[in-house]
Amino acid sequence: MSPVRLKLSPTTTSASSRLSSPARHLEINMKNKLDFPELAALKAARPTLWLNGGVEPAERAAMPISSADVLAAAERLARFKPFFRAAFPDTQLNEGLIESNIVELNNFKVALDKRFNKTLDGQLLLKNDAYLPISGSIKARGGIYEVIKHAEQLAIKAGLVTPDVDYQIFAGDQLKRFFADYRIAVGSTGNLGLSIGLIGRALGFAVDVHMSADAKQWKKDKLRSIGANVVEYQSDYSIAVQNGRAQAADDKYCHFIDDEQSRDLFVGYAVAGLRTKQQLDKMGIVPTTEKPLYVYLPCGVGGGPGGVAYGLKMVYGDAVKPFFAEPVASPCVLLGMASGLNEKIAVQDIGLSNQTEADGLAVGRASALVCKLMAPLLEGAYTVQDDTLFELLRTMQDEAGIFLEPSALAGAVGPWFVSEKYNTKADAYHLIWSTGGGMVPPEERQKMYNKK
Known part of the structure; x- marks a missing residue:
């Protein structure tokens, strides 16, 4: 099969170009609002990268959801562990803790190094939320x-x-x-x-x-x-x-x-930051600003990846660099944040279909809450084609023995794609966050694997 070529035309967006006008209906002088370097590529449904010129040092970034809020959520989840054990047998192995493992992707990394003709420096890891207990996502x-x-x-x-x-x-x-x-x-x-x-x-x-x-x-x-x-x-x-x-x-x-x-949804996702740090500590992985943790998160409306990124920023500060990954037909968060219109613009407004095989990411309009909270924290966002997701699905299955649904693979191209234009540090940690697939029936898995 001929490889799908990913061509970038990204430009780092300066802080001054990130618009912050009051929320108004989109019919307001849209021509003047939609003026950012990545717009042409987005309209053409081409894979592209947007870098957030408004990202701030962690100590200065506004973080209105406190660590106490996230710790309270973690404590509530701990109180419910006896219920989880009783109601869901797949939680018993981990004493009622709803958590996924982190695995190293050595063979997958070799395959994608060859695929992109580029050797990725550093360690490649997978946070396997596709196999979280109870609902597999x-x-x-x-x-x-x-x-x-x-x-x-x-x-x-x-x-x-x-x-x-x-x-x-x-x-x-x-x-x-x-x-x-x-x-x-x-x-x-x-x-x-x-x-x-x-x-x-x-x-x-x-x-x-x-x-x-x-x-x-x-x-x-x-x-x-x-x-x-x-x-x-x-x-x-x-x-x-x-x-x-x-x-x-x-x-x-x-x-x-x-x-x-929902703030409660967001806080629930943010608990992942605490849990991930505990897991990485046990693996001897301690991100620093000189050896940072790059995290690639599939993104729909933004709540899941936003909460996870927020929680990771809370524990690692500037040592973590989160990126969102969206389908070329549904880049609602990239569009909202790059334009400064946030939830006031939908992908259909620039002629995109919002039709994608990555069903979990098929969202036309971003969350206002997420755009606001991520404005000083998100490193950037990029888009990926559906056929690339299916190619990655087969490679992940063949090389790592892990089935993921198409939407969960959006983060997998990130380490190579982002590094073409973003100055990722050598010998860093790259964490791909998988988001779903654990409950997909066997016959559906085979259909997805066979899809070209």
Whole structure:
């Protein structure tokens, strides 16, 4: 098979070119707003790299979510470990801890060095969130966290639990009967809905998952099999979220998990920073500004990668350099941040389709919360073609024996792609963050592997 050539036309965007005008409807003088070097490549759906000229030293960057917030989330997750063990057998091996491993990708690195005719300096690692317990994706972090926080608050308010009891009680019939009077709703392209459905139904909640047209059928089938209500749309992710939000607004017993705006989701993802540091410490890996940790995160609306990047910045400061990876048809965060319009612009506004095989990343409009929080922290973002994702899927399977769904491979090209124009340090650490694939049925895996 002929290799897919990735051609860059990136230009570092200066801080002065990052616009910060007040939020207004896009019909405002759009010509004057859309003026940044990467725009032509984005419009043409060509792989490109944007470097954030507004990134700030960690000690000066605004970080309104505190380390105390993230530690409190970690403590809540620890309280629920007895429930996780009781309700989900795949958490028992790790004593109820929902965490993924970090592996070195030696053979994969050799294969991609050859593929790109470029030797990557440093160590290549994979953070394998595609195999997180319960739901097999990064959404097992933020999604599950927000549901258990909501459940805990309801139960404490009703006088049914106190924080010092054994939380295995949440697996019992009494609390399930109590939660049956409440609903949880979410809008999703797939993996977030799957996570919410699995944890919500295990606790006894009624669950409504509003799914966009990009969502894979097997994910809808899985949700229905556990008793979740799947509401399907022929439109994209933003409409699914909008309708889910409207449903919850009219029902005082319904809690809407808002992937575009939720602080709780974001904090749940940020716990990954603490956990990753613990794992890297055990591996003898201590990033520094001279030997930094570059992290490549697949990005949809931005909540998952944003929370992870935020948590890593919290523990490593300037020693970590996060990059987001998006499909060429759906670069909503890159577009929003590079233009300065954030959530006020959608990829369809520049003629892109938002149609991609990377269903988890098929988002046309970025999260306002994420754009704001990432403005001083994100090193940059890049785009990747779908056919490259499938090529990487086969290479990861063949060389590392790890199956990942297409969206989870967006970060895998990052170490080579970014280094063409960004001054990555030699002998650094490169961490690819995989985001989904652990629950993909065998027949679907084979179809993805065979797709050219």
